[in-house]
Amino acid sequence: MNTENPKSPRHRPPTIHWVGGVSGHLEILDQRKLPTEVVVLKLTTTEEVWQAIRTLAIRGAPAIGIAAAYGIFLAARTVSPASQSAALIDVIQTSGAYILTSRPTAVNLEWSIDQMTRIAITERGIGVRQLVKRLLSEANAICTEDAEKCLAIGKHGQHFIPEDGGVLTHCNAGGLATSDHGTALALVYEAHRRGRKFQVFADETRPLLQGARLTAWELQAAGVDVTLICDSMAALVMQQKKIDVILVGADRIAANGDTANKIGTYGVAQLAHIHKIPLIVVAPCSTFDLTLPTGEQIPIEQRPAEEVTSLFGTRTAPPDIKVYNPAFDVTPHKLIHAIVTERGVISPVTSENVRTHVDQ
Numbered sequence: 001m002n003t004e005n006p007k008s009p010r011h012r013p014p015t016i017h018w019v020g021g022v023s024g025h026l027e028i029l030d031q032r033k034l035p036t037e038v039v040v041l042k043l044t045t046t047e048e049v050w051q052a053i054r055t056l057a058i059r060g061a062p063a064i065g066i067a068a069a070y071g072i073f074l075a076a077r078t079v080s081p082a083s084q085s086a087a088l089i090d091v092i093q094t095s096g097a098y099i100l101t102s103r104p105t106a107v108n109l110e111w112s113i114d115q116m117t118r119i120a121i122t123e124r125g126i127g128v129r130q131l132v133k134r135l136l137s138e139a140n141a142i143c144t145e146d147a148e149k150c151l152a153i154g155k156h157g158q159h160f161i162p163e164d165g166g167v168l169t170h171c172n173a174g175g176l177a178t179s180d181h182g183t184a185l186a187l188v189y190e191a192h193r194r195g196r197k198f199q200v201f202a203d204e205t206r207p208l209l210q211g212a213r214l215t216a217w218e219l220q221a222a223g224v225d226v227t228l229i230c231d232s233m234a235a236l237v238m239q240q241k242k243i244d245v246i247l248v249g250a251d252r253i254a255a256n257g258d259t260a261n262k263i264g265t266y267g268v269a270q271l272a273h274i275h276k277i278p279l280i281v282v283a284p285c286s287t288f289d290l291t292l293p294t295g296e297q298i299p300i301e302q303r304p305a306e307e308v309t310s311l312f313g314t315r316t317a318p319p320d321i322k323v324y325n326p327a328f329d330v331t332p333h334k335l336i337h338a339i340v341t342e343r344g345v346i347s348p349v350t351s352e353n354v355r356t357h358v359d360q
Contacts, residue, residue: 012029012038012218012221013027013029013038013040014027014029014179014180015028015029015058015063015175015176015177015178015179015180016028016029016058016063016066016067016070016143016179017143017179018070018136018139018140018143021136022077022132022133022136025042025043025044026042026043026044026049026067026070026074027040027041027042027043028040028041028043028052028057028058028067029041029058029176030057030058031056031057031058031059031176031213031214032055032056032057034176034213034214034217035213035214035216035217041057043070043074044074045074046071046072046074046075046095046098046099049067049068049070049071049074049099050071050098050099050101050102052067053067053068053099053102053103053109054102054103056208059172059176059177059210060172060173060176060177060178060249061106061107061108061109061177061249061250061251061252061283061287062108062146062150062177062178062179062183062284062286062287063176063177063178063179064102064103064106064108064109065106065108065109065111065112065142065146065286066112066139066142066143066146066179068096068099068108068109068112068113068116069112069113069115069116069138069139069142069143070139071095071099072092072095072096072099072112072113072116072117072135072139073116073132073135073136073139075091075092075094075095076088076091076092076095076120076131076132076135077132078091079091079128079132080128081127081128081129081132082128083128084128085120085124085125085127085128085131086124087128088120088124088128088131088132089117089120089121089124092116092117092120092135093117096113096114096116096117099113100113103301104299104301105251105252105260105298105299105300105301105327105328106251106252106287107251107252107253107286107287107288107289108251108284108286108287111286112142112286115138115142116135116138116139119134119135119138120135143179144179146178146179146180146284147178147179147180147181148342149284149342150178150179150180150181150182150183150186150284150342151181151186151190152342152343153181153183153186153187153282153284153340153341153342154181154186154187154189154190155190156340156341156342156343156344156345157186157187157190157280157282157340157345158187158190158191158194158196160187160245160247160278160280160338160340161187161188161191161196161198161244161245162198162244162245163196163197163198164197164198165198165199165244165245166198166199166200166201166237166242166243166244166245167188167198167199167200167201167243167244167245167246167247168200168201168203168234168237168238168243168245168246168247168268168277169184169185169188169200169201169202169203169211169215169246169247169248170203170205170211170246170248170261170262170264170265170268171205171210171211171215171248171249171261171262171264171265172185172205172210172211172214172215172218172249173185173215173247173248173249173282174186174214174215174218174219175218176214176218177214177249182249183249183250183282183283183284184247184248184249184280184282185215185218185219185247186282187247187280187282187340188200188219188224188247189222189224192222192223192224197225198225199225199226199227199242200219200224200225200226200227201226201227201228201229201234201237201242201243202215202216202219202226202227202228202229203228203229203230203231203233203234203264203268204228204229204230204231205231205262205264206231206264207307207308207311207325208307210262211228212228216228231264234267234268234271235271238271238272238274238275238277239275243275243277244277245277245278245280246268246269246272246277246278246279246280247280247282248261248262248265248268248279248280248281248282249261249262249281249282249283250281250282250283250287250339251287251328252287252289252292252298253281253283253287253288253289253339253354254288254289254292254293254294254295254297254298255288255289255290255291255292255293255294255351255354255355256293256294256295256333256350256351256354257333257336257339257346257349257350257351257353257354258294258295258296258298258330258331258332258333259281259283259295259330259331259333259336259339260295260298260300260328260329260330260331261281261328261329261331262327262328263326263327263328263329264329265328265329265331266329266330266331267329269331269332269335269336270335272335273335278337278338279331279335279336279337280336280337280338280339280340281331281336281338281339281340282339282340282341283339283340283341284341284342285341285342285343285357285358288354288358290354290355290358293351295330295331295332295333296330298328298330300326300327300328300329300330301326301327301328302325302326302327303325303326303327304325305323305325307325308323308325309321309323333349333350334349336349337349339354341357343357343360344357
């Protein structure tokens with residue numbers, strides 16, 4: 001584990017990247033420590049990857065999908081080169097099922113595990129030694145392609161941010177949630193790169209303050225005009241006409257466009273509807289789950305009570321209080337103005353338009 005003084009977060013380490021070849025290791029930026037410490041974790045086992053995902057050391061649907069791919073490789077690396085390919089595939093399937101238990105809502109996790117498993121099965125004839133190398137290559141490709149998708153997303157959606165406009169964000173869908181650039185924040189970064197003037201209002205996003213700790217931190221580091229607000233202030237800034245567009249990410253999108261995102265997104269969407277402000281969901285196509293007709297079937301992760309009853313180690317609720325702590329909620333597609341992916345824009349958001357877009 002490496003620690004550095006975060007005097008200038010403009011030069012932060014990568015969110016996630018592989019160091020070395022087959023015998024190398026995975027490095028992630030520990031997001032539990034931000035914004036007061038910049039800590040890089042070195043992961044060498046599948047179990048460490050699982051723990052990092054579960055404890056939110058790494059978070060964001062695309063980023064944990066990338067971590068899962070490397071977790072599969074780390075499991076495959078433990079198989080003796082003298083073994084049969086069937087033994088390697090068995091280890092991959094077992095480790096994939098294990099990694100899936102870390103967080104159930106984000107579909108990118110399942111997508112990347114399926115991708116790695118498919119490679120192992122279809123190319124099993126090359127032998128264990130070469131197949132292990134191939135799996136590392138695939139994990140690296142998933143990481144690189146994610147950054148490329150995020151850049152494309154930014155270009156497709158940057159027009160939603162008007163000159164001298166106001167943008168509201170919820171949770172973190174930036175470079176810290178992906179391999180680089182972000183999903184929802186990719187629009188912000190692209191508009192900023194083009195010289196457009198605007199102001200971002202980042203709500204804090206209780207109970208874990210991803211908006212305050214992460215979004216505000218990385219936007220400030222990028223030189224973007226950002227103002228932090230409490231979640232309960234979102235309605236007021238909309239009423240005061242400070243907001244022209246709302247940008248959010250997604251952890252899973254159903255076939256009809258219903259979207260699971262960080263808890264509180266549904267409330268923001270309702271406020272946006274009342275104030276006639278477009279809500280834009282931003283995510284790569286790997287976030288769609290066309291096997292689920294609507295958002296009612298999306299599994300919602302339940303998080304530990306301590307995340308609500310304590311704040312950074314300080315107890316903020318009575319002892320033995322009952323707690324309900326879902327990590328996500330689902331926004332109906334009727335409240336979503338558009339969905340931006342690396343392929344373009346879906347609007348209006350309907351089952352037909354979603355399927356046509358994803359299947360192209």
